[in-house]
Amino acid sequence: MTMSPTTHAELAEIAARYPQARSGLLPMLHLVQSSEGRITPEGIEACAELLGISAAEVSGVATFYTMYKRKPVGDYHVGVCTNTLCAVMGGDAIFERLKDHLEIGNDETTPDDGTGRTITLEHLECNAACDYAPVMMVNWEFMDNMTPTSATQLVDDLRSGVEVTSTRGPRICTWREAERVLAGFPDDRADEGPSAGPASLVGVELARENRWTAPPTEADGGAGRTATTKTGAAEQADTSRAESEAKADESAVDTKGSTGDDANNTDGDTKPGTKPDTKGEK
Amino acid sequence: MTDVLTPVLTANWGFDRSWTLASYESVGGYRALTKALEMDPAAVIEEVKDSGLRGRGGAGFPTGMKWGFIPQDNPNPKYLVVNADESEPGTCKDVPLMMASPHTLVEGVIISSYAIRANRAFIYVRGEVLHVVRRLQRAVQEAYLAGHLGKNIHGSGYDLDLVVHAGAGAYICGEETALLDSLEGRRGQPRLRPPFPAVAGLYASPTVINNVESIASVPSILANGHAWFASMGTEKSKGFGIFSLSGHVTRPGQYEAPLGITLRELIDLAGGIREGHELKFWTPGGSSTPMLTAEHLDVPLDFEGVGAAGSMLGTRALQIFDETTCVVRAALRWTEFYKHESCGKCTPCREGTWWLVQVLAALEKGQGSEADLDLLLDQCDNIMGRSFCALADGAVSPITSSIKYFREEYLAHLTSGGCPFDPAASTVFATAGANA
Numbered sequence: 189m190t191m192s193p194t195t196h197a198e199l200a201e202i203a204a205r206y207p208q209a210r211s212g213l214l215p216m217l218h219l220v221q222s223s224e225g226r227i228t229p230e231g232i233e234a235c236a237e238l239l240g241i242s243a244a245e246v247s248g249v250a251t252f253y254t255m256y257k258r259k260p261v262g263d264y265h266v267g268v269c270t271n272t273l274c275a276v277m278g279g280d281a282i283f284e285r286l287k288d289h290l291e292i293g294n295d296e297t298t299p300d301d302g303t304g305r306t307i308t309l310e311h312l313e314c315n316a317a318c319d320y321a322p323v324m325m326v327n328w329e330f331m332d333n334m335t336p337t338s339a340t341q342l343v344d345d346l347r348s349g350v351e352v353t354s355t356r357g358p359r360i361c362t363w364r365e366a367e368r369v370l371a372g373f374p375d376d377r378a379d380e381g382p383s384a385g386p387a388s389l390v391g392v393e394l395a396r397e398n399r400w401t402a403p404p405t406e407a408d409g410g411a412g413r414t415a416t417t418k419t420g421a422a423e424q425a426d427t428s429r430a431e432s433e434a435k436a437d438e439s440a441v442d443t444k445g446s447t448g449d450d451a452n453n454t455d456g457d458t459k460p461g462t463k464p465d466t467k468g469e470k
Numbered sequence: 471m472t473d474v475l476t477p478v479l480t481a482n483w484g485f486d487r488s489w490t491l492a493s494y495e496s497v498g499g500y501r502a503l504t505k506a507l508e509m510d511p512a513a514v515i516e517e518v519k520d521s522g523l524r525g526r527g528g529a530g531f532p533t534g535m536k537w538g539f540i541p542q543d544n545p546n547p548k549y550l551v552v553n554a555d556e557s558e559p560g561t562c563k564d565v566p567l568m569m570a571s572p573h574t575l576v577e578g579v580i581i582s583s584y585a586i587r588a589n590r591a592f593i594y595v596r597g598e599v600l601h602v603v604r605r606l607q608r609a610v611q612e613a614y615l616a617g618h619l620g621k622n623i624h625g626s627g628y629d630l631d632l633v634v635h636a637g638a639g640a641y642i643c644g645e646e647t648a649l650l651d652s653l654e655g656r657r658g659q660p661r662l663r664p665p666f667p668a669v670a671g672l673y674a675s676p677t678v679i680n681n682v683e684s685i686a687s688v689p690s691i692l693a694n695g696h697a698w699f700a701s702m703g704t705e706k707s708k709g710f711g712i713f714s715l716s717g718h719v720t721r722p723g724q725y726e727a728p729l730g731i732t733l734r735e736l737i738d739l740a741g742g743i744r745e746g747h748e749l750k751f752w753t754p755g756g757s758s759t760p761m762l763t764a765e766h767l768d769v770p771l772d773f774e775g776v777g778a779a780g781s782m783l784g785t786r787a788l789q790i791f792d793e794t795t796c797v798v799r800a801a802l803r804w805t806e807f808y809k810h811e812s813c814g815k816c817t818p819c820r821e822g823t824w825w826l827v828q829v830l831a832a833l834e835k836g837q838g839s840e841a842d843l844d845l846l847l848d849q850c851d852n853i854m855g856r857s858f859c860a861l862a863d864g865a866v867s868p869i870t871s872s873i874k875y876f877r878e879e880y881l882a883h884l885t886s887g888g889c890p891f892d893p894a895a896s897t898v899f900a901t902a903g904a905n906a
Contacts (some may be wrong), residue, residue, distance in 0.1 A: 253638035279899035318789065328597070384488075394739060
């Protein structure tokens, strides 16, 4: 098998993004994986030739990073976080259940039954989503708050061709498509999924309920740069619950009147920096 | 008196399509950039210096001072590199920030690059968070189209190019000099310092490397002034920060508060320890910061307070464990992580973490003797401070701190011939039992 001229051209395109071409090597290796399904000797040679370094130097880099695979990876790379927090919260149990269910071990791939939907299973280190523990990743998309049951359902869905969506992201693409995005060639899924998952928003929602804000600033009558109206915020919010709560807040403010800073506030909205002091009432 | 929570960076996370330029500009986004471009770059640095902002990636080095170290008479190009390789176990603040509001970071990058007079900037984001990479790519594309990036930004004559660069899975690349080697297309291994990156960083040129949250804090400082920022927090730890609660609390998640809040307050906000259980141990700032216990609930979570309690503020990654958790299992798992992630450059770290796993794994199975605890501490002593970077120092933290507070629990493994804990009891689906 030979790499396509398109792939060669795209490898050169990656290298050209940087002041020094070698900086492109990591994304170039992602592209090799996207094109070839793994890091191949031919892919290593192609990178070496383009960058004017030895194949050994490229190999040295390819073997250093865990995302680069020398063996073919399945259509779906399924990762289970077993770093301490996720392990304690259930990641160990999930990983054991999946090994049993898929009848494979760590870093192994299910046999191809002709459907083209194979799974590679791997345990992961911390993937920066600890507030959603136990966490799994499918082709590096978040699958939050998993259990052994939801994990087996997930892999069954992947194998049977059911469309799977990340719990706070887009529809899952294949591993090779994911690697292409990591190489710096975006797909069209950036606008899919929510702004944030529920755990990411607990603090900001608690602040809204309690009318807690950053201090007012002199420059803008107290709004602060990130501030916006409570009603506007709630109407844009993902959950209807937040909306009803903030609207209740707003009406409570209306009955109490506003502070003098509101003189410039012609649209009548309550800005966080101009909130009445409710703390004294508690 | 500031409020209990002070959402600034997190304020827009719940808004509809908050990741888009339109949403970000509707809440005042990119106005700080306009303001900054009207200032002298040196004045921007002064503003950040005066705010007291300290690095949010763990070490707490004053951000403005770091920028001031860039030698402006050096003929080489200057570079800004954002460390978005969030991988420290327990740390989960930068990923949701970049997912929900990538433009906050992009605006911060432009202002910061302008301040240090860099015309090239990079966001080095870990590769294992695909949707974050997508949102960053889209934000950068939108910023170019809107004239916030590229040539002659806002008509100021200032040029900046920004590349989103995905890593490939290596914890060590969160260490700033290893990150630079990785960004140069090499194995991610730390460099000897000095020279510091400010003098010889990327391509041996003057380079500033800052954490995502540090850079994302810059637009609010420019917009609202250094005094506004410094009115939050404590005397030497100014401003707000995102506190990430995970583990055995009722409502894990992100809580943005002034530095100096206590774990007692945060656990209260999070609805308490999960029902029917009590706090056993916690990390203040990721697994590399020595663990603390219930006796430290009232420690102010700022750089000085946590330091005085014998640990480090780190990344405010508060991993909470209740009494169902075996501390030996926790320490062993973290140690296996450091062994896996040691880059292999320095012998004390490469060999030492391997030996730590051997001894700990035996202890966890109830094998060995009490003398092995002293052996472990002796190994830690031979690893700590003897490598190029802080990975090895972090590796010994879980062991030394857990032996300090839970020596009896280690011994219980020996007397009971194995781990006395039921791992099922600590899971989130413990009550569901076999149906989970």
